[in-house]
Amino acid sequence: MNAADHQPAPGHDIARLLADVDAYALRLGTSRGRLLDVVLISRATGIEPERVRALLAGELPEEEPREKNARESFRKALFQQRLRFLQRTRLKETPAGKEPYGLREISRATGISAQHVSNLLNGERGANHDHAARLELFFRAPEGFCSRTEGAALIAYLRRMVNEDLPKLATHAVLQELGARSVALRSTADGAQIDTLRDLLPALDELVKVIQGRRAGGGPEGGGGRP
Numbered sequence: 001m002n003a004a005d006h007q008p009a010p011g012h013d014i015a016r017l018l019a020d021v022d023a024y025a026l027r028l029g030t031s032r033g034r035l036l037d038v039v040l041i042s043r044a045t046g047i048e049p050e051r052v053r054a055l056l057a058g059e060l061p062e063e064e065p066r067e068k069n070a071r072e073s074f075r076k077a078l079f080q081q082r083l084r085f086l087q088r089t090r091l092k093e094t095p096a097g098k099e100p101y102g103l104r105e106i107s108r109a110t111g112i113s114a115q116h117v118s119n120l121l122n123g124e125r126g127a128n129h130d131h132a133a134r135l136e137l138f139f140r141a142p143e144g145f146c147s148r149t150e151g152a153a154l155i156a157y158l159r160r161m162v163n164e165d166l167p168k169l170a171t172h173a174v175l176q177e178l179g180a181r182s183v184a185l186r187s188t189a190d191g192a193q194i195d196t197l198r199d200l201l202p203a204l205d206e207l208v209k210v211i212q213g214r215r216a217g218g219g220p221e222g223g224g225g226r227p
Helices: 010-028 038-045 049-056 068-089 103-110 114-121 129-138 150-177 192-216
Strands: 092-094 097-099
Touching (some): 038 049, 103 114
16 A cells, blocks of 8 residues: 555545535525636636536546556546636637637747657657657646646645635635725735735634624614723
8 A cells, every 4th residue: 555545536526625615605695606616717728618627516526547658548538628627618719800820820939840840749649758848838728737636626726715815715714894994815936925815814703793783782883882
């Protein structure tokens, strides 16, 4: 038994993160479906929308095989699917509208031969790390976009939501409830601000309860009385 045998399955991590999303949805008075936009998740992860829906509904993600030949075939097919996804969704602006990039354009911009790009798109060849990085950069996709399994890609997306986006949204909602008219929350490179927001949320919640109690009891915010 190796270290991988002790790691949680992707489905477990997805379920845990979705439970966190549900908790934020509850405190925000909304639903998971309104917080998780399937189209946005698909674009960010490279997972087709119908598959995103299935994974969010509890279907287990496909995992990389352990057997060497099967694993290599899996990685080649995954790269092909993600590269075709990028070509289909990251379009160029033309006078006639948005169009996919052609093989020659991709080749000129990346330094990869048009024939090799064609082979990658058709699943006839696998990509090395250098070619993958060049293609991801060309299509303005994050590093690793074409190689992450669907489980890893969805986990990365949900983790960012739970650790960054939703704490901001929840803090913004609480501050507005406290009377703040304009709130600007900016991320820092090390994520320290997000950690601070998560730490502050319980205190802000208690402050809201105190103010609401004073208003209900005719305290200063309600127009009279003492705290």
